[in-house]
Amino acid sequence: MNDRSAVRLTRLQQALAEGGSLRLAEAASLCGVSAMTIRRDLAGADGELVLIGGHLMRADDPRHVPAYDLAVQRDRHAEAKRRLCERALATLEAGDTLFIDCGTTLMPLALSLPEDMSLTVVTYALNVAEAVSARPGVRLWLLGGIYHGSSRSFASDDMAETIRGFGLNKAFLSAAGVHPRQGLSCFHFHEVAPKQAAIATAQRRLLVVDASKQGLVRPARFAGLDDIDEVITEAAPQRP
Template sequence: MKAAARREEILRYLEENHTGYTSDLCKVLDVSAMTIRRDLEVMAGQGLVTLIRGGAAINHGTAVIYSLKFRQTQLPLEKQRIAARCAAMVSEGNSVFIDCGSTAERIAEALRGKKNITVLTNSLDTAQVLSSAKGIRLIMVPGEFNEDIRGFNGLLTTDFIQRFRIDYLFLGANGLNAQHGLTVPDYADAETKRVLIRQSRHVIVAADHAKLGGDFFEIVARLPEIEAVVTDSGANPELVQEIKAGGTEVYLV
């Protein structure tokens, strides 16, 4: 089992049991204590767990920020389908903003074949994907670099964004539900998203099914401010209906 898959299994175990001891995790995953300790140290560095004597406890709470590197390992096929549906909305001559997030790079890859479009982004990974794409005018948004999201935020970012009118805004999400709408754990990321929404004609949230029902520290936008959500077919039908009832279209892929 590869390290990313093993750490995902550790996270699932901790979600169910709240804490996990190295000896128990060794038995569950059939690996050495050294391997488990190394995994827990990496996950602690990502803010996912807190190390305790003999093991680790999962970090819960609305302000927990899961690193982008970890999120990029989750549901890759679902994110690829979501990205393809988002890219299909974009036509020649459109302006597009791609937000930071684990699905952002997939959307950028899906847009590479488009011609005569302008893409703005504050995502370093998105900029790298599109830097060699012919037919795409790429604008990198400045700001203070945030390693957790591998992108730029802050006053310089929001001031720059306000110069533009955007046709399609593709937003990432940490959590999305009917009660609070789109939520994220980080204040600077939330403020950037709020400004982007004000500058955009079509606001699309690209989120895999694991994000639906989630609730985080900062409220970015209520459902009436979001035109559509693109998610995968693994989404809970009840959550999908609640979002639709709030006036937001949901596309299942």
């Protein structure tokens, strides 16, 4: 590694000292070089910085984890998730069209939708769709595309546009990280577009998140706290 490369990497490490991530183009602009130069710098470095999905982040940041395993997440904080979803259920009204996000946090909500209430559910999560499909009176729209087994969800180029075509009354959203300054984030970049489309479209945006997510930053940022109308959690999240 030459001296100029070392200087650039030091500058990037300083920029990421408090966590979070930088887009590759942002990192290149900060250093006054091309994106390819940054890639070469990283290839010749000792691995303190990593590039994931076009985003640069610190490899040793404890708030970032290398992978998300839905089977592991399912049993974490299960009782807290159930209590939070009971509160979310209280917001439902007959005739609502709902967006239900992927992950495990909202599964108790999907499993407990009222049997005597007419609802429409829009989701890109297979586990949510399987739960909702067994509920009488619920019309299900499962958005398809390329399947991602780690989160049991789908992705497609036109998914955001499709979501914007629905008249969503409520969007129930999940997040893997809730940070007062860096906002809401998740593990997978393919989740960003549908989350943002639901936030842009729904009359009411509700974030359901247990306390273990507070103060964390995950690789893919999708919104700020100000983009949410109501946060359903055990403790109110800090705002900047």
